[in-house]
Amino acid sequence: MGKQIGGEYTILRPAVTGNSFKLVSLDAAGGADVTRRALFxxxxxxxxxxxxxxxxxxxxxxxxxxxxxxxxxxxxxxxxxxxxxxxxxxxxxxxxVDRPRIAQVFQSVDGTERYLVEGQAGDGRTVETVWMPEGDGGDAGSEDEDDARNWDRATICVSSQVGCAVNCQFCLTAKLGFERNLTPGEIAGQVVTVLDRHGVEVGRDRVNLVFMGMGEPFLNYDNWMGAVRLLVDEVGLSPRRMTVSTSGIVPGIERLAQEPPELRPKLAISLNAPNDEIRAEVMPINRKWPIDAVVDAVRGIRLRTRERVTFEYVLLGGVTDGAAHARELTRLVRRTGLPAKVNLIAWNPGPGIAYETPETGAVERFRQALAAEGVPVYLRRPRGRDIYAACGQLKRTVEG
Ligand code: SF4
CATH class of the missing domain: 1.10.150.530 (DNA polymerase; domain 1)
Incomplete structure (x- = not known):
């Protein structure tokens, strides 16, 4: 069943929600059907x-x-x-067990690894998961595959859907369109598989999760939250080390606000423009839920002590990276009254997308303009550009 939102998006209900997938396989006697059931x-x-x-x-x-x-x-x-x-x-x-498995690995010179992960449905579809090691004393990028301990903290970027229906104009995943929702096991499975690959010891090693891979988590809310529950209750990860990023799906933000603090990940809003006019161009979903509606919903979340909401801002050369944009963004962040920080990301180029990477000078000037006004601002270092693992680049290679 599809559902129209704002006349522009076809949002499909979960195609696969349970843990049973009807697969035809031949048993020893030949010919009998069995239903494969996933424990994971x-x-x-x-x-x-x-x-x-x-x-x-x-x-x-x-x-x-x-x-x-x-x-x-x-x-x-x-x-x-x-x-x-x-x-x-x-x-x-x-x-x-039927845990999702890594079908392909791409290694970047900067230590980042991008994986194509095959899910549980047996439909051969893959999603992308990214491992970003940090603080490795400058040894990142070693091609020694056995050197799995060459990091002291890491971030895993996790996908929530195959493809995406939201159609952000700067994003490669959007080009795929929406294919299907991932199950809780397929979302949590990306994490457990990657933890396994790197020998991560939960409770000892510092690993952050960001739900910023393929898909819009809040358009697959139940399955995404089911995965969070598995990761917290069964795997033992802390929701304080998890961040979910949304393009601004207001009903999803409202549901997140109802989650108990011991389960609720932190929130990042993928803002990417300083006003509704530009945002609606870059992210057509803004026509359904404009900036003020998103901010109002965010205000409903009872933040933990020292918790801040992140505004992600992809700088598009000549479109969102000017001095006037920086001033407008500063005013916008102040106006929200939220404890917030801004993450700047210089747009990563992708084939078939008509934006330009901002000049290095423009990125730094933008950062300084916000910092000078007292807005907490961070510049996200592009990771794994050479393997198409950077933000907005996922799904570069799957289509062949
Ligand atoms: S940026 Fe995120 S929400 Fe927007 S189209 Fe890409 S995957 Fe979907």
Whole structure:
């Protein structure tokens, strides 16, 4: 079922919401259909229900959750806490771990890695996930694949949909259009798979998550929040180290405001223009939810102590990077009255997109103009430009 928003967007309801995917596979006898069922993506509660349904004690569910999300197993055979007979029984009923897997890796000279991650639906579609190591003492970019500890903190950029319906004019993902929503397991699975690849120890290593990859998380709210719950409750990550970025989907922001503080990630608004006129050109979604409506919704969030809302601002050469734009943005940020910071990102070029990268001088002047007025402002270093992992560049290579 599609739903029209503002006459311009076709927003589809989740195509895949559960954890069961009908796949035809041939068993040993030949020809029988089995429904493959993914364990990865189910929380402890759901796993316990499945175990009880099989006539097993409920605590088997806890053991399975531990194995899936803490030990990060990829095969049922690795769940050694379960008796062999139970593992066989699960397999016989079509259950498999079925964690999303990395299908392809692109390594940047700056240490960034971009992955094509294959989901659980068996439709062969991939999304992009990016690993950005930091603070590696200047050794980033080592081509030694085994040197997985060559970082002391890192950020993982996570996708929420295959493609995107929002149609921001500067974004390569928009060119794909919307294909389908990811399930909670497919969203959380990107994170767990990447944690695994880099040997991250949750609780010891500093890893931040940003839901800024392909897709608009708030147009897949239930599945996205389901993933956050898995990552917090089962994987053990803190929502204070997670940031969700939205193009300004007001109903999504309002729902986020209702989430309990122990689950709610921080919020970033992808602003990208200092006024409604330019923003509607760059991000047509602004015609549905203009800046003031977005800011009003953000005001409904009870921020934690020292928490700030991020305004992301992609600088487009000659379009949003002038001195007048900087002054207008400063006034806008002040007017919101929110504890806020601005993240500036120089636009990364992409094929078929008619914008220009701002000049280095213009970027620095813009930053200084905001800083001089006391607006907390950060310049985001472009990461992995050479592998098309930088902001707005995802989905460069999948189309062949
Ligand atoms: S910037 Fe984000 S919301 Fe906009 S089209 Fe790209 S993926 Fe979608």
């Amino acid at each position: 993506g189910l929380d402890q509660h759901a796993l316990t229900e499945q175990m009880v349904g099989l006539g097993e004690p409920g605590w088997r569910g806890r053991q399975l959750a531990q194995a899936l999300y803490r030990q990060r197993v990829t095969e049922l055979a690795q769940v050694t806490t379960l008796p062999l007979g139970l593992r066989s029984k699960l397999e016989g009923e079509g259950w498999a």
